[in-house]
Amino acid sequence: MFETLKQLPQDPILQLMQTFRDDTRPDKVDLGIGVYKDDAGKTPIMASVHEAERRLLEGETTKSYVGPAGSAGFNESMARLILGNSNSLIRDGRTSVIQTPGGCGALRMAAEFFRLCQPDTTVWVSTPTWANHMPLLGGAGLNIREYPYLNRETLTVDFPAMLETLEGAKAGDVVLLHGCCHNPSGADLTFEQWQTVTQLIQRKGLLPFVDMAYQGLGEGLEEDAAGLRYLAGQVPEMVVAASCSKNFGLYRERTGALMLISATGAINTAATSQLLSVVRSHYSMPPAHGAAIVETILGDDALRAGWQSELRGMCERILGLRHAFADALAPLGDFGFIARQRGMFSFLGITPEQVRQLREEHGIYMLESSRVNVAGLNDRVLPTVASAIRSVM
Structure with missing residues (x-):
């Protein structure tokens, strides 16, 4: 039965993940995968989640x-x-x-x-x-x-x-x-x-x-x-x-x-x-x-308040990065749309060839459509990313 099946091409996002992992350059930047990242480039476990999980593990009595x-x-x-x-x-x-x-x-x-x-x-x-x-x-x-x-x-x-x-x-x-x-x-x-x-x-x-x-x-x-x-x-x-x-x-x-x-x-x-x-x-x-x-x-009122505070911090960080990114790209034209948009994603509006240049020459990863995960930026890598984008444009 199985011998009739043809191998499918890998999902572009999953393929990008694997290519990024295989890249040995220490200064590579992942702007492709759609997960929130903190200033250290990690996807953290929220403190409220840690505490809720601790309570669950201590009080759980069944796996039914x-x-x-x-x-x-x-x-x-x-x-x-x-x-x-x-x-x-x-x-x-x-x-x-x-x-x-x-x-x-x-x-x-x-x-x-x-x-x-x-x-x-x-x-x-x-x-x-x-x-x-x-x-x-x-x-x-x-x-x-x-x-x-x-x-x-x-x-x-x-x-x-x-x-x-x-x-x-x-x-x-x-x-x-x-x-x-x-x-x-x-x-x-x-x-x-x-x-x-x-x-x-x-x-x-x-x-x-x-x-x-x-x-x-x-x-x-x-x-x-x-x-x-x-x-x-x-x-x-x-x-x-x-x-x-x-x-x-x-x-x-x-x-x-x-x-x-x-x-x-x-x-x-x-x-x-x-x-x-x-x-x-x-x-x-x-x-x-x-x-x-x-x-x-x-x-739980206290846990909920802590979670809301953490979430607000994540939201404000993304908004701040949007404004900083738009300002850094301003010499190239009007990128104000990045600051006006919301959430983790934006299109840069550059060509697939420019996206490939960024990946191959600078170790900066994004989807071929030029969709970037703004939350993948931080103060350390943002100037490098902006400079690389300027170089390919």
């Missing part, structure tokens, strides 16, 4: 299954983190959350759920979008269509083109939106643009699907969720995929959540039962450890 929905405490905490503590949607029973194996698990279970609801579901995805959106959604058999999002000349949101294209969407179609810190561009919708998109979704009867992978790393926990919360308050149905990989630093723990918002509590109960049936037929039960860490942090 948590059930297909995962931990009820984690699910409730995530609902309040995403929508806000006093959101009426939670109080009225119109929401449900299930724990998933990372944000990827949430995205794939949402795709399987859409296919269950309507086998020929069409999902509209931004151009560009996170590379794994396509296989996660398309792999479930959904129809994928794209709407323009980024103006490649200005590296800002091409909002008129986005609206014009989405006018072609049909009632029942799903529209995937990035909640904040758009990956890979860093170009986010303004609150006013969220309001306009909401009006289009309402008018055309579309289903909004929000990927919230970076809450707290754009401008702040509340600020980053403002557009999502407005949209949720205006539509009868909505789906949200959330990840704890970035804002809790739980990358390898694979901790995520999938939220359904329904028109009524009764509809939500029925929909959730169907979603849990989908989960049972795929991975059956989610892993428990990462979710238990998040639940412990969000359920």
Whole structure:
């Protein structure tokens, strides 16, 4: 059976990771892999996570299954983190959350759920979008269509083109939106643009699907969720995929959540039962450890305050690096868009050949599209990176 299979090319991001690891130059710089890094170039374990984990290890009494929905405490905490503590949607029973194996698990279970609801579901995805959106959604058999999002000349949101294209969407179609810190561009919708998109979704009867992978790393926990919360308050149905990989630093723990918002509590109960049936037929039960860490942090006032302080520090560091990077590149032209964007990623707008020059001649690694992870910079390497970019331009 296996002899008929052909070897696939390696994923470009994973290949870049391996090439970087094999590079023996001591001054190499990784701006490609999408993880947060501190000033020392490390992806740290947050102090609040360390403390929560210590408590769990001391008090844990079982390794039994948590059930297909995962931990009820984690699910409730995530609902309040995403929508806000006093959101009426939670109080009225119109929401449900299930724990998933990372944000990827949430995205794939949402795709399987859409296919269950309507086998020929069409999902509209931004151009560009996170590379794994396509296989996660398309792999479930959904129809994928794209709407323009980024103006490649200005590296800002091409909002008129986005609206014009989405006018072609049909009632029942799903529209995937990035909640904040758009990956890979860093170009986010303004609150006013969220309001306009909401009006289009309402008018055309579309289903909004929000990927919230970076809450707290754009401008702040509340600020980053403002557009999502407005949209949720205006539509009868909505789906949200959330990840704890970035804002809790739980990358390898694979901790995520999938939220359904329904028109009524009764509809939500029925929909959730169907979603849990989908989960049972795929991975059956989610892993428990990462979710238990998040639940412990969000359920303890002191730990939560410490976590929020750490997250705020990460957010402010990224914002500072954005301004410093834009200033360092200013002699080459207008790179102010880097300072105006949010989250970890931006496109530099340079050519694939220039990207290869940076890698081969200077040991500076980024994706061929020129997407850089701004969080991979620090005060030590930023001047070197800026100088190298100037040399290839």
